[in-house]
Amino acid sequence: MAENNKKVAVVTGGSRGIGRAIIMALAEPNLTVVFNHFDPPEDTAADETIEMASKKGCEIEGLRLDVSNHQAVQEFVNGVVERHGRIDILVNNAGITRDTLLLRMKEADWDAVLAVNLKSVFNCTQAAVRFMTKQRYGRIVNIASVVGAMGNAGQANYAASKAGIMGFTKSVAREVAGRNVTVNAVAPGFIETEMTAKLSDKVREAFLVQIPLGRAGQPEDVAQLVKFLVSEDASYITGQIIHLNGGMYM
Template sequence: MFSLQGMNALVTGASGGIGSAIAYALAKQGARLALSGSNAEKLRVFREQLISDVGSPETGDHVAITCNLSDSAEVDNLIPAAVDTLGGVDILVNNAGITRDGLAMRMKDEDWQAVIGVNLEAAFRLMRASARPMMKGRFGRIINITSVVGHTGNPGQMNYCAAKAGLTGMTKSFAQEVASRGITANCVAPGFIRTDMTSALDEKQTDAINAKIPAGKMGEGEDIGAAVAFLASREAGYITGETIHVNGGMAML
């Protein structure tokens, strides 16, 4: 069940904490991956580690494709590069994102534009580019990684929350446009997940966060990877335009 054998997947931000967990989850189910990120060396190291840990599918090795998501020309070339390298893209996971936090009255225009550009516009461009090859194959799975704060808001993150909320609305619109072609589009919204960023918190800060989570702890990257792998599967073909919240009950939306 939930086998991704014979499928090709493109994952952005693949060498990061949540991105790497998503990549592992898809690879373990048999998908061949195009791993994308802005740091070529990190991608190379992660690709080698993934192949060492999981192996490669029969269709070929996983590949790494460097892409700066703040550069629209590079973004527009990413789907064609993945199609050329893998032979097609069945699964697109828009995971990459950046933050430029600050209170609204002090937020610089460039900080607003940078976050919207990477977190929202790049995802739109990749969804648009993936539509044609997916429609041709009459199959596709698009999973956008949003955030609980895109639904609840968060002080000091107006740009980030706007981008994540925009992803949710954009996903619903796209889902309606392509549903008749066998393509689904959904979101996974993480809550607090243990990553390098959260590991920098001290014990007091961690305890305060965990106290707000009914599950009593932060999630793991594998929790997000499992949700993505399910939505990427053939069995999830009747689920579209939805958001799966993975937050330990912190916000029951």
């Protein structure tokens, strides 16, 4: 822990949706949060996240950068440690969709989704683990998806990226466990955010009928699980993929 006992958390894609809910669940005066996002420059979502978390007494910074850019991520994570002395928590949450059936999928759709959803997890985790292993403390949570386990027509790129996160999570968990760094993944089902708001009513209905609990999840449902996984109460959990989907996948 830092001398003043303040922990430092990095959350990718923290401007809105699940990332913002995670920041709000973690936000407290004893935590510094640094998040990134890649919203258009005129978008005010990141500023709203900063304002909301500041009201909870949390020190917070938001930076616009592309998590798929290896060099930019190295500089971002090094900057966090230069400014705040350490990095205790990393939540790899940033993600995008480019949904279409395989036969119509452009190479660019594949490359963009794999770069933003999977390469980013490599970029951020590698950069953070350097410091976490030296500190002999770290908590990493990767946001996967139920479709990484189930598959989903129209999401071959997205499902492949999320299944990749699952394999990555287990492998890195084995590598760093001896240094008291835990690595887990959360695999949400259908969560109400801007990402799912753009789905057609037909696709939403098709999802909802598959959910035994009969409702879509909220970003806060995911955030509470992440909060637990980065807490001391979860110190014996590593290498796990924890599903959170209203029973959609058992």
